[in-house]
Amino acid sequence: MLFGNSIRFRDFGSYPSALEKGIPYGLQSRFLPLVLRSRGLSLTTLGFYKLLYVPWLFKSFYAPLVDTRGTKRLWLIASLTGLLSVTLALSVSTEGISESSSHRSPSSLTLTPLAICLLLYNFFAATQDIAVDGIALLVLTSKEIAAGNTVQVVGYKLGGVIGGGLLTTLASFVSIHQLFAAIAGVYFTGVILCSTSGVISKSASQNYTVTQKCTSVGENSLDSKASVSKKDDKDDGEKSYWHLLRNALVNSPGSCYLIILLLIYKLGEQGAMNMLPLLLFDRGASLAKIGLWNGMVGQISSLAGSAAGYKFLSNNCSSASALVRLMNIRALLQIPLIIIAVDSSGSLSPFSAFYLGALCMNVTLFFSGAITTVVFTLMMHCTRSESSVRTQATHYTVLSTAELLGKLIFGVVAASFTDWVGYGVANIAFFLLSLLPIYFIRSHRRCFAFEPTL
Template structure:
């Protein structure tokens, strides 16, 4: 199993770099420049290529080998990073990012999304049922570690290391990963996806995918399970910035500390699943804890808006605010690993020729659910106010708990 997990870990780590760059670094820099919460939230439009994975998922099923798709997409990511090295942030005006950087970031997400389809397909076909728990732990932990390195790590290094140096370092990392794809024994002869015709039909008739056992319920669950959490996690750090937390401190706690807690939560989820815990009962327990944590965070936010209350440098309130970031990311990591395991269980019920397209459908819906409120959170806060906005997030976080009671027997 280690021969499978180590190359998967390396590839998922480099796949997390674009997410960390755009979720940990860009929002803080844009907010520090004075952009509104609405405009900061709209920067998540850069993730748009991830929503079209179903367009090329059938091609991964039917054209070429998984090894070739992985190697070419990873090398292409290195090329885009090399081009970003030639576009330093000095070109950006006070309104945001230059058009050239926006275009290259869209290409970076496109390459990462193509790589994701091939890599997830490989994981689904390579891992045995008993290996899904550890495999998804490696997937989530490595991805988030890449996000930490490119998010909080870049935020800490930008003042001392030049923008070209940072992106040349990222380019070298991607090219090393492409060499790993070429050399790793576990990837030399990846599993065949089987006949191509069903995968091509699935592009024209997605209802065939939804008709497979447990797929419709799983699709509904992954669309809703992150709505409240993602809205709160997108907005709460920016509100702390407004209440006196410095940019470097927020980068440390939200870009590094909180994500490390998320990695710990993901690892715990994998350990529990490896002990033959079923995903659905585990999710029911963890989602309850997450709801309680969000209720505490909402209460804290209400208190921060009391006249005269300020996040001083050594107050208990400041410690509670930063601790709440870590706790919610810990619980979010546990939820994510368990949910991805549930998704892989569902995709393994599909014919092997459709597994890339099937898992891409679920992963696209999962991302759509996360991006929906993550993108609109700033606009909701600007129009409704933070209090009403967080009350909405709290209500949405209770929905997945009710949804779990409808889980089909094939997955429960």
């Protein structure tokens, strides 16, 4: 077995949810940028479209609702239903950028409905993310975190393959609104599966048990100490959230340093990987060709790396040591991309440039996938160590928001920066940024004391 005896079949119960969680990522990071670029939109405009990820940045503010109101199962089904509805709306709003409109100028494209749909899309996807992570934290034991988290990351990456590479490849043969209609079918299936999943039902009962215990403690306290005002009960969620946020940012060295790492660990890689497909497109590569190598093969490489990340964690070394080794390799793989980017005179043939770029991209994505698995496992250990059961989803959401914040802000800046200085200088900057997290981990290795002893 891939994960040995440390992971049970029940850990695969959340796999469909993780897959559906990855579809919005692939769609917005791989598919739509290439489609809109082929319609003439500038890199700067594409960069500003990343601002539509803003619901992910604010999800930590409503994560306490998911923690304390209802069950994770209900939140998951509600978010999937929302994704289904918005995907159907996207199938209508994207008719304006279909193949039949490819002759239009960028200014003539009506993109406001698309932007509104994507904003709602991200809101429901962020809510789904909170619910899925909360279910994983409730169901997995400490020994199963690494393997179970690997399953989640692999499912997420497979969703990215569907939403990114598969859609990009099929866009040359099928209209865009029909592709979105097919994705809506995936979400409909997800609603059915989540409604009948035994693992998710178990998480709902565990969530209920935790709430009942908290209520029981409160009742005993009432009997022994007199009465507590209803207003205080009403404010418990808000107070616990701000207390949790303050602990994560100030009072907890582990969470604080992990948040800093999450803000910087993907900066250089994200810049290089997001700009490379656009660079290859500007150098003459076709949309279908880029979709195959970047969206399909590239995401499969990332998926394989995510699965291999579990093995890196099984080699009797700490997560910090594994991260340093993986990040060193990732940084070295960006050097050939600099050579391609600075070769504006065409010393490399288009064939050589494309396949050298595709090779480096796929190997980079493999090691990037392994890095993601190690980092997200570290996040789960931190949440288990530094938060109570009732606030685990909120604490984990604070960490994942920091992880997204670093990528999102730099994603907007990277596109405009590349538009300004060109691909060559931009890729040199991306390489230097890839060295930053290596230095940070080596300088603060002792700050990750929350990680269990191997």
